[in-house]
Amino acid sequence: MKQKSVAVVGAAETTRxxxxxxxxxxxxxxxxxLNAMKDAGLKPSDIDGVAxxxxxxxxxxxxxxxxxxxxxxxxxxxxxxxxxxxHAAAAxxxxxxxxxxxxxxxxxxxxxxxxxxxxAPSSLMGQFEMPYGVTSPPTMFTVPVLxxxxxxxxxxxxxxxVAVVQREWAALNPRASFKDPITVNDVLNSPMIAWPFRMxxxxxxxxxxxxxxxxSAERAKDFPQKxxxxxxxxxxxxxxxxxxxxxxxxSKAFRVSGKKAFDEAGIKHSDVDHLMIxxxxxxxPLYGLEDLGFVKPGEAKDFINERNTAIGGKLPLNTNGGGLxxxxxxxxxxYALQESVRQMRGIAPAQVKDAKISVAHGVGGMFAASGxxxxxxxx
Amino acid sequence: xxxxxxxxxxxxxxxxxxxxxxxxxxLQRCTECKHSYFPPRAFCxxxxxxxxxxxPASGKAVLYSYVINHRPRPDMGTEPYAIxxxxxxxxxxxxxxxxxxxxxxxxLVLDMPVKVTFEKQNDDITLPFFEPAKA
Numbered sequence: 001m002k003q004k005s006v007a008v009v010g011a012a013e014t015t016r017x018x019x020x021x022x023x024x025x026x027x028x029x030x031x032x033x034l035n036a037m038k039d040a041g042l043k044p045s046d047i048d049g050v051a052x053x054x055x056x057x058x059x060x061x062x063x064x065x066x067x068x069x070x071x072x073x074x075x076x077x078x079x080x081x082x083x084x085x086x087h088a089a090a091a092x093x094x095x096x097x098x099x100x101x102x103x104x105x106x107x108x109x110x111x112x113x114x115x116x117x118x119x120a121p122s123s124l125m126g127q128f129e130m131p132y133g134v135t136s137p138p139t140m141f142t143v144p145v146l147x148x149x150x151x152x153x154x155x156x157x158x159x160x161x162v163a164v165v166q167r168e169w170a171a172l173n174p175r176a177s178f179k180d181p182i183t184v185n186d187v188l189n190s191p192m193i194a195w196p197f198r199m200x201x202x203x204x205x206x207x208x209x210x211x212x213x214x215x216s217a218e219r220a221k222d223f224p225q226k227x228x229x230x231x232x233x234x235x236x237x238x239x240x241x242x243x244x245x246x247x248x249x250x251s252k253a254f255r256v257s258g259k260k261a262f263d264e265a266g267i268k269h270s271d272v273d274h275l276m277i278x279x280x281x282x283x284x285p286l287y288g289l290e291d292l293g294f295v296k297p298g299e300a301k302d303f304i305n306e307r308n309t310a311i312g313g314k315l316p317l318n319t320n321g322g323g324l325x326x327x328x329x330x331x332x333x334x335y336a337l338q339e340s341v342r343q344m345r346g347i348a349p350a351q352v353k354d355a356k357i358s359v360a361h362g363v364g365g366m367f368a369a370s371g372x373x374x375x376x377x378x379x
Numbered sequence: 380x381x382x383x384x385x386x387x388x389x390x391x392x393x394x395x396x397x398x399x400x401x402x403x404x405x406l407q408r409c410t411e412c413k414h415s416y417f418p419p420r421a422f423c424x425x426x427x428x429x430x431x432x433x434x435p436a437s438g439k440a441v442l443y444s445y446v447i448n449h450r451p452r453p454d455m456g457t458e459p460y461a462i463x464x465x466x467x468x469x470x471x472x473x474x475x476x477x478x479x480x481x482x483x484x485x486x487l488v489l490d491m492p493v494k495v496t497f498e499k500q501n502d503d504i505t506l507p508f509f510e511p512a513k514a
Contacts, residue, residue, distance in 0.1 A: 120387075127386035127396075128418050129474045131506055132462055133455040139448045139462055143474075147444035150489050194462075195447035195484060243464045243474035244418070248444055 001264060004379065006089040007220035007227035010040030010213030011341040014105070017208035017327050018177055024113030026055060026063055028105025028209035028329075033064055036211035041224050042099065047213070049097030051088060052104065053080035054331060060103055070097035076237060077364025078278060078331040081212070082371025085337065086233035088214045098215060105209030106329035112207075125241050137280060138193045138202050141366040144248035145283045146196065151249050152298035154286070156196050158305065160187035162282040163200050163324050165310045170321025172311070172350035177204050178325045201282035203323035203332065210334040212341070217379070228344040231357065232265025232374040234258060242366035251363070253370035254291035258361060261372035262293070265357075269294050273355035274343045275315055276336035278362045279322040285309070288361055289317075292372075311350070319343065319350045333362035337373065344377040381454045385504045392419045394433050399505040404436040404495045406469055417471035438495035440465035440509060443472055447482055461487055465509050479510035 012035030014020070014028055023031065029052065037043065049070035050057045057071040070091050074083045081102055088100040107114045119126045134140050148154060161184055170176035182200060190199040220227035236256035239245060246252050262269075269292075277288035289300040294315065303309065309317035320326040320339040327335060340358040342348040358375045388396045395418075398405035408415045409423035410430045422429045445463035448455075461482050466472050477493065480486045493509040500506055 121385065122387040122389050124418050127388065127392055130384050131386055132474050132476050133448060133452050133460055134462055134474075135448065135450065135452045138450075139446055142446045143462060143464060144444055146446070146489060192449040192459075194449060195459075197446065241418075241474070243472060248464075 001089050001230070001233060002093060003231050003265065004229040004376065005217050006092050006214055007217050007229045008212055008341050008375070009215050009220050009223040009225060009227060010036040010042065010211070011338055012036040012039045012211055013335070013338055014209040017175060018206050019109055020107070020207040021110040021112060023107070023207070025105055025107050026059060026113060028107065028207065029055060029060055029103045030063055030105070032105055032209035032211040033101055033103045036101070036213050039225060040213045042213065047099050047101045049088065049091060049100030051084035051100060051102045053084070054104065054106060066101070068097065070100060076369035078280065079333040079362025079364040079369055079371040080331060081333045081337055082360065082362040082373050083235045085212065085214065085230065085373050086235055086371065089230050089233060092214060092216050098219070100214045101211060102214070103209065103211040104331055104334035106331060107207050108205045108329040109207050129241055129243060137366060138197060140242050141281050142194050142197050142283070143242050144245055144367070147248035148283065148287070149196070152301070154301050156188060157184050158301040159196065159201055159282045160184045160198070161305055162279070162285050163187050165304060165307070166279065166318050166322045166324045168311055169319050169350055170325035173321050173326060174349060176321040176326045177206060178321070197281065203280045203328035204325070206327045206329050208327050208329045210338045212337060226345050226377065227379070228341050229376050229379065230373065231267070231376045232261045232263070234260030234264065234372040235370065236260070237369040238367060240365065240368055245367055250297065251287055251291050251367045251370065253367065254288060254361070254363070257370040257372045258292040261359070261374050265374035267357060267374065271357050272315065272359050274319065274340065274352045274358040275317045276340050276358070276360040277317060278332055278336055279318055279324050280328065280332065280363065282324065284363060285317060292359070292361060316352045319348060319352065333364070333371065336360045336362060340373070340375050344375050346377070380456060383454045383500060384452070385500055391421055395419050396504060398435070399497055399507050400503070402497055404438050404507055405433050406436045406467070406471060407431050407433055415469045415471060417473055437468050439468040439512065440493050440495070442477065442487060442489055442491050442493055444489065445477070445487060447484070458482070463487070463509070465493055476508050477510065478508045
């Protein structure tokens with residue numbers, strides 16, 4: 001895509017987050033959408049493009065009273081919203097729509113108006129993974145990790161420290177679900193979920209949502225908020241079955257999506273001031289740092305242990321507290337994008353001083369898909 | 380305990396499940412580029428040739444990676460169990476359970492040799508599991 005040709009002009013999360021038993025899934029989408037429209041000074045009749053995952057863009061458009069000329073229902077898991085941003089940027093450049101709304105809402109904890117997590121027994125996953133006792137993501141996303149740990153000498157302490165460092169960021173965020181400091185020992189003494197994963201190495205399960213509004217950079221100047229420009233984007237998919245990943249120590253989808261986004265943006269790793277890596281589990285930031293090329297394979301644990309991603313470090317990572325401590329309704333990619341936008345607007349609770357480039361990198365399914373967006377606040 | 384969640388074969392995978400019922404782990408191989416692959420499909424995922432054949436695998440593998448699920452799915456009983464991936468001698472990897480040994484990190488050592496064993500679930504479906512190979 002053409003660099004900085006499209007900008008985020010509206011961004012907001014749901015009014016409340018955490019436990020919201022009185023709002024259904026579609027209600028969370030709408031709450032986030034209304035907040036983002038208010039942020040951008042727009043009404044539903046000003047929106048001519050919609051994109052969402054989890055629910056259909058048809059449901060979204062009808063519920064909000066939008067008559068779109070563009071609808072994107074790409075649904076590849078938690079990074080779907082990164083792909084929506086990418087597709088929306090291309091669509092705006094091509095003239096398919098002028099003002100595109102992207103929403104997420106999920107009643108992950110309260111399950112109000114939420115669907116199930118089942119897989120058809122005739123699908124490949126239903127035939128070749130479900131019979132062996134996999135349940136929810138904690139027993140699937142984690143399956144490759146012992147191989148990664150053996151290959152690079154990564155310890156349970158290293159995994160635990162990922163959660164510890166992110167909790168330090170969460171402490172700065174009033175909206176974070178968990179703010180109290182934790183130690184490596186606390187993580188290693190938390191309940192066993194799926195060895196080697198303890199509870200505090202797994203993301204939260206909460207209710208919430210978020211929404212973004214994109215338009216052309218040219219129009220963005222007339223909106224109330226400081227525009228946040230799209231500098232580069234990437235996406236890829238690999239496999240619906242975690243057991244069939246090509247390499248258990250590295251995500252092909254991460255590598256392809258990340259390289260595409262960095263190439264499009266024309267940036268070097270040292271240009272990145274702020275980074276979000278979707279952390280459904282503690283190993284995701286390790287894979288992400290390596291597969292995006294910030295460090296070499298096997299070096300991410302030391303990079304985090306040496307506090308490069310912590311407060312005051314050279315690469316602030318997951319500054320909202322991440323899926324491990326901030327919130328995780330099921331498809332966390334939207335919240336990673338929201339934090340990148342806040343950082344680029346200069347209004348994040350844990351604001352990175354003078355940050356000019358932010359990268360939001362998402363995962364979908366169990367290393368099934370990936371999307372990457374590079375933002376900048378410089379026109 | 381609810382009945383175990385079982386696969387529902389499709390025309391493309393039928394040979395695999397028939398093989399398990401008959402005590403044979405069946406893989407597919409491209410007759411042009413010789414690539415062995417899993418899960419089943421009617422063409423080679425490496426070169427896209429439709430000229431593929433079904434053949435019996437050796438059943439030999441190594442333990443490649445796993446987790447031990449401490450929150451058992453209701454149909455899997457009440458004790459923690461390993462959800463494993465094995466690397467077959469022929470190349471492909473597959474998810475399975477490791478049977479015939481304790482479900483502990485001490486007993487389940489990466490790269491240990493394992494071999495296939497079959498467990499009948501009903502008249503149609505037999506699941507392939509793996510057990511430690513005797514030295």
